[in-house]
Amino acid sequence: MREILRDIAPLLGVLLPAIAAFFMYRRTENKRDAEIKEGGKAGLLAGAAGALASVEGTRLYIEEFQRLGAAGDKIAAGLHEVAAAIREATQAQNERENDRLAKAIDALTKQVQGRP
Amino acid sequence: MVFHEPVKTHALEMMLATLMVTCGTILLWPGETFLLPYYALMKAWISEGPGGGILVLVGVLRWRAIIQNGGYRYTPLWRIGGCCVGGGFWLTLAVALTLAFAVDEAMPGDAGPPMLLAIAVTAFTFEVFAGLRGGEDVHRQDSLHIREARSKVGTSDAGNP
Numbered sequence: 308m309r310e311i312l313r314d315i316a317p318l319l320g321v322l323l324p325a326i327a328a329f330f331m332y333r334r335t336e337n338k339r340d341a342e343i344k345e346g347g348k349a350g351l352l353a354g355a356a357g358a359l360a361s362v363e364g365t366r367l368y369i370e371e372f373q374r375l376g377a378a379g380d381k382i383a384a385g386l387h388e389v390a391a392a393i394r395e396a397t398q399a400q401n402e403r404e405n406d407r408l409a410k411a412i413d414a415l416t417k418q419v420q421g422r423p
Numbered sequence: 424m425v426f427h428e429p430v431k432t433h434a435l436e437m438m439l440a441t442l443m444v445t446c447g448t449i450l451l452w453p454g455e456t457f458l459l460p461y462y463a464l465m466k467a468w469i470s471e472g473p474g475g476g477i478l479v480l481v482g483v484l485r486w487r488a489i490i491q492n493g494g495y496r497y498t499p500l501w502r503i504g505g506c507c508v509g510g511g512f513w514l515t516l517a518v519a520l521t522l523a524f525a526v527d528e529a530m531p532g533d534a535g536p537p538m539l540l541a542i543a544v545t546a547f548t549f550e551v552f553a554g555l556r557g558g559e560d561v562h563r564q565d566s567l568h569i570r571e572a573r574s575k576v577g578t579s580d581a582g583n584p
Binding site for chain 2: 323
């Protein structure tokens with residue numbers, strides 16, 4: 308036992324700090340890998356949350372656009388009705404004007420025919 | 424030379440490096456330190472002149488590595504080397520003193536174990552702790568170029584030059 312201790316003591320003394328250093332190196336490496344994995348997961352979650360937010364935002368845009376489209380349709384229908392009313396009014400006025408002109412022409416014609 | 428908060432982070436290693444230098448100086452001092460009977464095992468392993476010289480040299484290099492740590496990526500490896508030399512010295516001394524006291528009964532008269540045994544065991548324990556710290560720094564400073572090599576592989580896989 309004494310001989311064994313005497314022989315291995317320096318070697319053991321040299322090896323133990325080296326083993327400790329290697330152990331700590333591996334531990335730090337594993338810790339860093341775990342942190343990178345955690346970071347990756349957190350990044351994925353953030354990406355998913357961002358995607359969900361994008362989907363929700365896109366849905367809101369579409370709804371707003373549809374609302375605007377419906378409002379535009381209503382405005383167009385209203386304009387169409389206004390245009391029809393204007394057309395009818397113009398037609399009626401034209402007809403009245405034509406009648407008035409025709410009557411005036413008839414009166415003038417009769418007046419001219421009645422002269423000697 | 425870049426200073427990397429050596430006082431805050433490496434006080435333990437500074438103490439151990441100083442201890443190596445002082446022990447080496449004592450061994451280099453004229454006269455035989457290993458003349459006492461409980462140093463018989465130490466005498467079998469190292470002679471005073473070269474052993475003292477190695478201790479002083481390694482202690483000084485350790486000091487330099489500690490001060491320069493963070494500015495040069497290989498300094499943690501130097502520090503681990505210092506831990507190994509110091510660990511070998513202190514454990515050999517502890518075993519030598521223990522065997523002399525407990526097995527060989529080489530202590531004079533009814534003398535108990537020498538105080539130096541406590542110092543040797545403590546110093547060896549803290550050399551192991553310093554080795555742990557050195558291993559962590561090897562990884563952080565990428566002294567072995569492993570992360571650098573991995574990142575190069577990753578870059579070439581990605582198709583970027």
